[in-house]
Amino acid sequence: MVDATSAKGNAGRGDIVIRNATILTMDPKLGDLAGADIHIRHGEIVAIGQALDAPGAEVIDGSRNIVLPGFIDTHWHLWNGLFRGLVSYYRPDLGYFPMKKLLGKLFTPDDIHWAVQRGLAEAVHAGMTTVHNWAHNIQSPAHADANIKSHIATGVRGRFSYGWAEGQADDQPMDLADLPRVKEEWFADGHDHLLHLGICVRGPETPQPEIRRDAYLKEWETARALGLPITMHAAQMRAARSRAIELLEADGLLGTDVQLVHCIHASADDRKRMADSGTSLSISPLIELQVGMGFPQTGEMLEAGVLVSLSTDTVAVTGANMFAIMKATLDIERGRAENMALSPRRVLEMATIDGARDVGIADRVGSLVPGKRADLIMVRLDRINVSTLPAADWVSLLIHHAQPSNVDLVMVDGRILKKDGKLTTLDEERIIAHSEQAITGLMQRGGLLASA
Numbered sequence: 036m037v038d039a040t041s042a043k044g045n046a047g048r049g050d051i052v053i054r055n056a057t058i059l060t061m062d063p064k065l066g067d068l069a070g071a072d073i074h075i076r077h078g079e080i081v082a083i084g085q086a087l088d089a090p091g092a093e094v095i096d097g098s099r100n101i102v103l104p105g106f107i108d109t110h111w112h113l114w115n116g117l118f119r120g121l122v123s124y125y126r127p128d129l130g131y132f133p134m135k136k137l138l139g140k141l142f143t144p145d146d147i148h149w150a151v152q153r154g155l156a157e158a159v160h161a162g163m164t165t166v167h168n169w170a171h172n173i174q175s176p177a178h179a180d181a182n183i184k185s186h187i188a189t190g191v192r193g194r195f196s197y198g199w200a201e202g203q204a205d206d207q208p209m210d211l212a213d214l215p216r217v218k219e220e221w222f223a224d225g226h227d228h229l230l231h232l233g234i235c236v237r238g239p240e241t242p243q244p245e246i247r248r249d250a251y252l253k254e255w256e257t258a259r260a261l262g263l264p265i266t267m268h269a270a271q272m273r274a275a276r277s278r279a280i281e282l283l284e285a286d287g288l289l290g291t292d293v294q295l296v297h298c299i300h301a302s303a304d305d306r307k308r309m310a311d312s313g314t315s316l317s318i319s320p321l322i323e324l325q326v327g328m329g330f331p332q333t334g335e336m337l338e339a340g341v342l343v344s345l346s347t348d349t350v351a352v353t354g355a356n357m358f359a360i361m362k363a364t365l366d367i368e369r370g371r372a373e374n375m376a377l378s379p380r381r382v383l384e385m386a387t388i389d390g391a392r393d394v395g396i397a398d399r400v401g402s403l404v405p406g407k408r409a410d411l412i413m414v415r416l417d418r419i420n421v422s423t424l425p426a427a428d429w430v431s432l433l434i435h436h437a438q439p440s441n442v443d444l445v446m447v448d449g450r451i452l453k454k455d456g457k458l459t460t461l462d463e464e465r466i467i468a469h470s471e472q473a474i475t476g477l478m479q480r481g482g483l484l485a486s487a
């Protein structure tokens with residue numbers, strides 16, 4: 036076990052060279068490199084090129100592997116992944132939203148801890164090196180602390196977005212008094228981990244936005260006074276006829292510090308509002324399809340000049356699989372637009388460098404360039420579903436054929452979190468056992484299961 040929590044010390048960060056790989060740097064100058072090496076020292080990429088001189092470095096064989104930046108998931112409700120397998124299409128009382136309403140307020144800090152551990156273990160398996168942790172079930176300061184501590188302990192980079200509590204009244208803001216405490220205790224200058232702080236809000240995304248207005252104005256004001264980025268679901272369902280984006284603009288609430296999620300039913304004016312203000316968009320095509328929201332407006336948003344990134348949303352009803360998310364993004368857009376204008380590489384950018392831009396860390400990660408931190412993955416090609424001769428189009432091979440099981444190595448900030456297809460720092464069996472205990476307890480307290 037290496038200590039995966041410290042961002043400063045060099046524990047677990049060695050001197051490593053990956054040799055003879057196909058490297059997709061996602062950097063416009065460096066491009067793709069065949070038979071190339073990448074040298075990482077103390078968490079930093081120090082060189083990329085052919086036959087690098089790296090005396091003393093541990094050598095990892097990259098032949099028959101693609102090396103690329105780790106995937107960046109820009110919106111994920113890690114806490115409610117515990118509902119996986121419990122949500123039923125055939126039982127309306129066990130739908131995703133009824134489950135959230137029934138069990139959300141019953142979560143203990145310990146339940147949150149194991150939900151975050153299980154979600155991020157799944158993320159590492161799938162090659163995600165950054166996760167935007169949308170924490171909208173903060174029942175108490177202890178729940179916030181448990182969530183943050185759990186995320187930090189995994190060694191996965193991310194943003195923790197502090198949110199409201201399940202069951203909280205619509206006209207009440209989140210616990211704004213706790214935000215400065217959390218900032219001071221966990222995120223003050225000199226903090227020693229890979230997580231940064233933001234907030235997630237309900238905002239005017241509701242049939243009666245005027246009820247919430249005072250609350251969300253206070254949330255925005257507090258976040259901006261503390262310098263925290265803000266994220267919100269918007270224009271999700273056609274029936275709701277959301278005016279959220281228009282209302283946000285009217286109050287001067289859009290901006291480069293704001294990420295909106297889904298925006299399936301945004302109007303042309305809304306897209307212009309987002310582009311003009313520098314507001315970004317995270318889409319979650321697998322969830323948007325599954326819950327009947329509609330199709331993501333990938334092409335229209337890109338055309339308008341909006342930064343678009345990709346997300347899982349929740350593993351309550353789908354798995355963490357950026358390959359599938361990329362494939363869905365690409366194929367939906369091509370089918371919907373009846374043309375092939377959206378390229379696989381543009382979609383891979385959304386999953387890597389544009390994700391990094393969305394969560395404000397593109398100066399450190401999102402592409403493989405000397406001087407950046409080493410967040411990268413190796414995708415193994417000598418497997419039945421991806422093996423090929425040297426491919427003409429590595430990016431299409433990844434998007435259309437690869438799966439999380441092909442991710443052989445995952446490195447975050449120079450630390451190896453998965454190697455030879457196995458997690459190296461997280462104890463999978465222990466996480467499974469404790470998560471199952473947490474789910475059992477929640478179901479018993481919620482009256483879905485008889486107490487033992």
Ligand SMILES: [Zn+2]
Nearest residue numbers: 110268296348
């Ligand atoms: Zn969401």
